[in-house]
Amino acid sequence: MAPPTPTRHRKRGHDPESVLSIAVGVFNERGYDGTSMEDLARALGVTKSAIYYHVPGKEQLLARALDRALDGLFEMVADQRAATGTAIERLEWVVRQSVRILIDRLPYVTLLLRVRGNSATEQAALQRRREFDRFISHLVKEAAADGSIRPDVDPALVTRLLFGTVNSITEWYQPARGASADDLADALMKMTFDGLRGRPAA
Amino acid sequence: MAPPTPTRHRKRGHDPESVLSIAVGVFNERGYDGTSMEDLARALGVTKSAIYYHVPGKEQLLARALDRALDGLFEMVADQRAATGTAIERLEWVVRQSVRILIDRLPYVTLLLRVRGNSATEQAALQRRREFDRFISHLVKEAAADGSIRPDVDPALVTRLLFGTVNSITEWYQPARGASADDLADALMKMTFDGLRGRPAA
Structure with a gap:
């Protein structure tokens, strides 16, 4: 046999x-x-x-995996809701949506965030990531210019810190237990846009 | 010769x-x-x-490097200022000080944040990191309980997101150029405690 x-x-x-x-x-x-x-x-x-x-080959898999993360972000950028409303409304939609994409495509975004540019594939991914960062940075500047976000913090720092917060989720989030994407996005939006400080009851 | x-x-x-x-x-x-x-x-x-x-040996160097980061954090925890004032005052002092330590000991903290527990040395460092996290988590809970931080976000999530924001600085900060430790700490405190949203002039 x-x-x-x-x-x-x-x-x-x-x-x-x-x-x-x-x-x-x-x-x-x-x-x-x-x-x-x-x-x-x-x-x-x-x-x-x-x-x-x-x-x-290994690098072809890497390219497909990085595209999986980046395509999600660029579909969001191209969405009508990223172009509708005031600057802060668009910024809030984009940040909230970025949390959802990160959780929905967690291993792909995690991989993307570790890319350091060691090959042509990684360089191309970094290039797209920088393009995304420029889009965000532009939105933050617009919101700072119209006064809808506070004027006393450098918009470049806001962009770094805001997406630093979003991206840090990859360090600890476990899909099987813990908060849903929506709960997490709510908590992040409250902390970064409204602040942690308790408000006196209205 | x-x-x-x-x-x-x-x-x-x-x-x-x-x-x-x-x-x-x-x-x-x-x-x-x-x-x-x-x-x-x-x-x-x-x-x-x-x-x-x-x-x-390599692991002895790793142990010394991780202690350099962790000792900084634990000296802060033992400081009188981490035990003086209201819960939110102590929390604010600790977060601000964590940014300073991170920038002051940037390569050591960067290394610490990448530790995954692959050896006894790494396990010991993770243990100390968890102890530090528990200290923070306790402070956040205390501030949530006395109403000085908003009650509508899970304190465990606040702890994660707040230190996610702090730790994300290691991903992009370049000491030679860019914001000083104080500017960076100010921006981070404003975003996370007061929120980005522009306030109507008083």
Whole structure:
């Protein structure tokens, strides 16, 4: 009797989406540079030689994973609601939406935030990230100029601190337990736009 | 004529403090796990065999570097000002002081924030970090209980988001240019305690 063919068997279920999802988990755990094709093969449960059936190469997976995060942010930027209303309304919508995207695409955004520019793929991702940052920075400046956000803090610092707060969620958020995306976005909006200080009852 | 002895020559100037400082720079750039004794020797400008004259081992350097960050935080916790005044006054002092410590010991705090618990040394550092987090969390709860911070956000989330904002500074702050520690602390305090929203003139 022929031996079973575990590799073929295990291959089932590895559509491109699940390959990407598993690979991103490995990248986040071991670091992209510290991940070998052998690590990916092990995580996918295929042999080292079978891995190339699933994955043309590590960097192509990285590019797809980073696009998954960046496409979410740029779809938001292109949305009508990012262009409607006062500057502070648009800024609030964008910050709230960024929290939702971060939680919805948590491993992809986590990976994006660790990119340091070590390859052409990483450079391209950093370029798109800077473009997104410029969009935010522009919104913050507009809101500072019309007086809807406080004038006594440098808008460049506001942009850094505001998205520093959003991005820091990747450091501790666990989807399985804890706050929902909406609760988290509410708490973040209250702290950063209205402030933690208790207000005297009206 | 005997050849010059570059190793001995270069050894001068490598007191324990400069060894630690250079090593932390390498750890932050390459990642602690990705740093070899050879990398450290190269950064110190000594031969691979001479490195053990300066450094008993990589993990001992890591322990000293993490203590540099943690000792700063625990000296603050033990300070009289962390125990004087209302809960929100103490919280504000501690957050502001945390920004100063972060900037004053930037590479050490950066390293601390990347620790994931991969060794006994890392586990010990995580333990001390959790102890610090509990101190903060307790302060936030106290301030929520006496009404000095808003009651409509979960204190555990406030703790996460507040220190997420502080810690995110390590992602972009460049000491050589940009805001001073005080300017940065001011901006962060205004955003998180008073909120970004512009107030109507009184």
